[in-house]
Amino acid sequence: MSPAASPPPQLRRITRGSLARFAYQSDAPSSTKKSNTTPQVADIEDAVSSSVTKTTTATATTSRKRKRAVVSSSTTRESKPSPVKKEESEEEEEDKIAPTPNRRARKPARKIVDPDTQTTTVAPPSDWEEMYELVKAMRLTGPAKDAAVDTMGCERLALPTASPRDQRLHTLVALMLSSQTKDTTNAVAMRRLQTELPPHAPDAPPGLNLENLLAVDAAKLNELIWVVGFHNNKTKYLKQAAAILRDAWAGDIPDTIAGLTSLPGVGPKMAHLCLSAAWGRTEGIGVDVHVHRITNLWGWQRPASKTPEATRLALQAWLPRDRWREINWLLVGFGQKVCLPVGRRCGECELGLRGLCKAADRGKVLQGRKVREEETASLKVERVKADGDDDEDGLVIKEEYIKREEEDVEALDMVMNEPKAEVGLKEENSPEPQPPARPSRKRRG
Secondary structure: OOOOOOOOOOOOOOOHHHHHHHOOOOOOOOOOOOOOOOOOOOOHHHOOOHHHHHHHOOOOOOOHHHHHHHHHHHHHHHHOOOHHHHHHHHHHHHHHHOOOOOOOOOOOOEEEEOOOOOOEEEEOOOOHHHHHHHHHHHHHHOOOOOOHHHHHOHHHOOOOOOOHHHHHHHHHHHHHHOOOOOHHHHHHHHHHHHHHOOOOOOOOOOOOOHHHHHHOOHHHHHHHOOOOOOHHHHHHHHHHHHHHHHHHOOOOOOOOHHHHHOOOOOOHHHHHHHHHHHOOOOOOOOOOHHHHHHHHHHOOOOOOOOOHHHHHHHHHOOOOHHHOOHHHHHHHHHHHHOOOOOOOOHHHOHHHHOOOOOOOOHHHHHHHHHHHHHHHHHHHHOOOOOOOOOOHHHOOHHHHHHHHHHHHHHHHHHHHHOOOOOOOOOOOOOOOOOOOOOOOOOOOO
């Protein structure tokens, strides 16, 4: 029995790196000694800059793997672009494409002490008059016109056919229902009260008045106003306030801020708005969520006010008294149409386009400026020719368009009125020719 054949020896892979060990190395200069050995050739993976090659030649035979690792990392670092430089280049390109206008230093309302009299006054914010007038223009003819507050605000929900006392009650009830409720929803609830509130007596008319409000059942009242927010609490507030008006105010609403705020569910904002709308007296600013939010976005208060009442006191310290009533209507409609709580339309706002709003979205503003430039360019195309200018170069492009349209219409009329040819044209009432019938084939049996 022959012994088992031993496995063939495993061949070792011969590479340039392994052969480099046998390379002849001599201390003498190559000019004095001649050698038949092949000079050492650097591996292609070890090809680096001359400086790296000189420093690593001495350790090529002992630490080749380490050398390769160092070389690969160095080459990777050289080839990988720096993210900081990329971000800087993107910012430079963005600045070149859309350069921002020079920002003006805006200051909030601040206290100033007169050195002579030592009296303290509050200076208004920077550019507040320009901002006020721009917002007013947007409310009248711009993107903020026709807001919900213009037609369904609490001041406009009183029935014009009701008595003055009932109209004041309508204003107060509308304000009490408007808390945490949109104007459109509040108008629906007020309409139901004015038409469906049961009469207190068989011969009394239905509708919203103090007598019917006192006599109605709480469950029925809650059913009529269920669309508004917190309708359960507001039902209780309305019933309690009606009793207070009957007992303490002779059936009418109070004509003072203190008397209005003493009613359940009526705060300072409702009291100032009700006194202004119902009695025609303005003793303070009615600050709701829109006025509070927008004035803080503009930076008119520093530090930013935390509550609407703090915003009211801050505004009354410097805003002229003749604008106390108007600012509520101004900013409420502006907040409903342009400066919305979510999804602000900064690209359509004049304050953002002119760099007056510090909280404007830059991307939307740049897009709005681009659209504005395109609209301006299209308006320049339609400019009219100057009076007395007979130069042919001053012809209006719009007139050329009209002339071309007239020529096209004339050509179309000529084509439509052209007499039909006798041959080759089909009359309207002539029957269409039928294709010839195909001969039937008989099947062989």
